[in-house]
Amino acid sequence: MSEGKKNVALWDAASRQVYKRLLGYSARYWPVILISMIGFALDGGALAYFTSKLQPIMDKLLEQKDPYLIRWMPLWIIGIFLVRGVAILISNYGMGYVSRNVVQSMQRDVFAAYLRLPASFFGSEHSGHQISRITYTSEQIAGASTDALKVTVTESITVIGMFAVMLYKSVYLTMALLILVPAIVLIASAVSRRYRTVSRRIQGMMGSVTGTVEEAVKAHREVRIYGGQQQADEHFKQVSDRARYLNLKIVATSAISGSSTQTVASLALAGMVYLASRPSQIDHISPGVFIAVLTAMGGMLSSLKRLTNVQSTMQTGIAAAENLFAILDMPPEVDSGTQVLERTKGDLRFEQVGLIYPRDHFEALRGVDLRCAPGTVTALVGRSGSGKSSLVSLLPRFNEPTSGRILLDGEDYTSYTLASLRHQIAWVGQNVVLFDGTVAENIAYGELAGASEQDIIAAAEAAHAMEFIAKLPDGIHGQIGEGGNRLSGGQRQRIAIARAILKNAPILVLDEATSALDTESERLIQQALQHLMRDRTTLVIAHRLSTIEHADQIAVMDQGRIVEQGTHGELLALDGQYAALHRMQFHQSGD
Ligand SMILES: Nc1ncnc2c1ncn2[C@@H]1O[C@H](COP(=O)(O)OP(=O)(O)OP(=O)(O)O)[C@@H](O)[C@H]1O
Ligand SMILES: [Mg+2]
Secondary structure, three states: OHHHHHHHOOOOHHHHHHHHHHHHHHHOOHHHHHHHHHHHHHHHHHHHHHHHHHHHHHHHHHHOOOHHHHHHHHHHHHHHHHHHHHHHHHHHHHHHHHHHHHHHHHHHHHHHHHHHOOHHHHHHOOHHHHHHHHHOHHHHHHHHHOHHHHHHHHHHHHHHHHHHHHHHHOHHHHOOHHHHHHHHHHHHHHHHHHHHHHHHHHHHHHHHHHHHHHHHHHOHHHHHHOOOHHHHHHHHHHHHHHHHHHHHHHHHHHHHHHHHHHHHHHHHHHHHHHHHOOOOOOOOOOHHHHHHHHHHHHHHHHHHHHHHHHHHHHHHHHHHHHHHHHHHOOOOOOOOOOEOOOOOOOOEEEEEEEEEEOOOOEEEEEEEEEEEOOOOEEEEEEOOOOOHHHHHHOOOOOOOOOEEEEEEOOEEHHHEOHHHHHHOEEEEOOOOOOOOOEHHHHHOOHHHHHOOHHHHHHHHHHOOOHHHHOOOOOHHHOEOOHHHOOOOHHHHHHHHHHHHHHHOOOEEEEEOOOOOOOHHHHHHHHHHHHHHHOOOEEEEEOOOHHHOOOOOEEEEEEOOEEEEEEOHHHHHHHOOHHHHHHHHHHHHHHO
């Protein structure tokens, strides 16, 4: 029973809540909205005034040949339409202004959320969805936040007005509405629910469409080399077919809603005629009253039709807002620490640290104990997938340990503020990420943006990047293209290393930082880094063991555990995994 009641209600409580919140965005521009509304009222008013005066004026003008009117009438007409023209111009621009601003605020809010959400969020869905939220979903709220609001307000007023007219003219004939109203409410509620569900699915589909394009564009080389064109084409066709199908569902819903409203309207009109022609009534109802009620009903019907039509914009907007608000409401990165870390001594301890990735409950780390003393170099080696990157990803809190704890300078590292903790860390990751811009902008990125040209060049020199930068037409002010696509893999790595050098942070993490370099460059950078590592705590991950022989300690990882630990000499003497690995590489390079 209560279920039935809920279904009859046009909107459920949750949608009302979402819509209210969305209107909060429009409400910030209330003066503009007010002016627009006044403009719309002025437009409608001027037209109504003109229409109502038309007949008496015509009589005076054409029959009495009033000389005053003959002179002023043409100007009058121009005047009234000028008022209407200006009013409608201001109103339309005002509404457009509000809706564009609302869309932009929403886009900025979602983007800001992307900047503060934890790293785990980005692995939780395809990046296509993240992009399409900004490019597609945000756009969907434009109509709902303004135009639909306008239609709802003005048409509701019309409906109420027409209803009043009908009641005033004949309560008896107004009973015909008893058929109309419940039927229209039923149609509108069914239709709006359908719009909402389909819109949600369209959003998801648009995410997939974006994702598919993104993949094919990014992987354009793989697509060509491996002849993936047909597969990519198929895949795109599938998702775009689905999007078209869903969009057509919206069209169908709208068409059905239009014609069923029409049918219901004819029932109501027939009902009215039936009521009027009852033998007991037929003598009491004058043609004038009948025509007046009929006209009022006609006006009400067209308003009701517009109100049902606007549901599609409204519900699409609500479904979109729902999706966007869900992102805005996600908890940001945990940053409960209060201590501001100035400059850490670099005393780092992992105590029984475990990590289970939430996505597939994969246990990547199982009770890792590791002490990195200030100013020492710790090398992590081990098979691919043994958990090396996972372990260092805990340091800047990209992932939170599921068990155990990490101490920095003797204190739990979560007691420091996130920003001050990350401030201590320079990082060269396994996948170098560069930004569209100049070499200098890439080296002095983010907080480093104020660095002097001298310092940037010094960092580039230490990273042995200056040799190729100098050859660029504009030197360090040369553009490197999107993602650094005008540079070679090794050149990109050297820019990333220069960035880390410039940061001059007390903790340095190098995750395969030199893997793309030739042996000669690698050796040179190693020397530079050696110099850099002297007074900081360094964690190095490397597959080429020759680069880590001089590390203060080497930890060998296997399946999320540290299985051997010691210096190069100690581990060779132990004759375990490390010694085996070393033998293998030594033989390889000896060949
Ligand atoms: N975000 C993630 N969600 C689920 N599992 C993950 C995630 N990242 C890594 N893993 C898994 O955790 C394990 C350890 O990964 P990790 O990247 O730490 O290995 P690694 O030692 O750095 O390997 P490599 O030498 O190849 O870089 C792997 O088996 C990997 O499949
Ligand atoms: Mg790794």
